[in-house]
Amino acid sequence: MTEHHGTTGRIIPVERLQPGDHSCMDVTDRANRWQVLAAFTRTGLARGEKVLLLLDPSDLNDDDAVACLDGGTGHTEAALRSGQFVLGRNTPAYLPDGRFSKERQVRSFAAEAERAREAGYPRLRGAGDMAWAPRAGVADDEVVDYETSLAELFADEYLTALCWYDRQQCGDDLVASARRVHPLQVMESLGALEVTRAPGGGARFAGSAELGSREEFTRALRAALFPRPGNIPVRYELDLTDLAYMEAHCAWQLLDLVAGLPREDTAVVHCGPMLETALRGLGSADVPQLELRAADTGETAEAEDVA
């Protein structure tokens, strides 16, 4: 798999975050960021998890933030009342006495996780705006060191975290460092598509293939399945495991393109159970060139966590 934009970790849509994941997000658009946070929060609450969100003091006020996250469902507002959802600000959380201490912060999050566990929540997910660091004059190296030191908190897969770095407030260097140190990078836009062409053929698709991205998906798919010269049978590898959703139209395009390959060729499609369902529902069994390999992406197992 090729590296992408200097990121060493996997780029995934927010829907693919799993317990034990420590991720970052590069923010350039505030509206997009709120959509991702709404998805992060609504998904966590539906799974019965405790959700902690640390905003910058310059961000929306508490009422507007909760309304944005709630989207009229009533779930976030109810969770705020019950204590399942906690909204805080990054400055008092990271700089309680005006100074930053890596050791104190790690202890603080460990204690937060312990409190959530004792309260009976199956997991804790937290997201925070890292703009406090450059504002407080904390050096980039110190931030990177702190992010690295958090690894131990994720070992037991109780905690899921999303640290977002606003490019304008944090600067290009810190954003680049954050990408390198986090095992995962969450895509900034919901409904977007991220395509990485593999050097030997095939491609990895992450995000979602739906109305807003269907033409991009089809173009990328055509490029990935481009016929090779010569008479040797070709084996194409399509990694769709981080494609959180694929509409029927895109699934149809995939089946049709694979069905148009020479009969000796094979397209191996790696995907999660939801995509497998869509492809089988549209007749994947009728395409001999298609080899469907469904993996457990955690989509179904977490249904049992519903509170």
Next chain:
Amino acid sequence: MSADRLLELDFTGPDLPLARITLTATLRRTGLPGPVRDALAQAVLEAMANAVLHGGGAGRLTVGAADGEVRCEVVDAGPGPTAMVPAPESLAPEPRLPGARQKAANGRGHGLLIAEALTSRIEVHPGPGDRGTTVVLAASLRTAAPEPGSA
């Protein structure tokens, strides 16, 4: 009949990604088994995309639970159920799949095809006042997961 309204959501095209998350989160709370929930979500999302494409660019999604069934209703204000047609020619592939060729011939579009394959009940009828289209998709809280491709 006891009914529990779980979600009411107006949407347009740009709203679909977050609406998808909200729908999925809502269905997680119903107690539907994972595979059934995934199948129902996929089918409802197809109906929502159809509403945006062929139903005037917007729609309303309602999710409720009643009598052991989760019921999702997608209503649009478009020209009516005849708009449930295949995707535009520019995007629609030439069907090469043996089974799909016959399915595509019925002129109901890929989205509806998959919705029919994945849900235990689907109804398509004119909307309120004979305007627009109402699509109802339902899954029983008591049934097992559908077998994809068995339709």
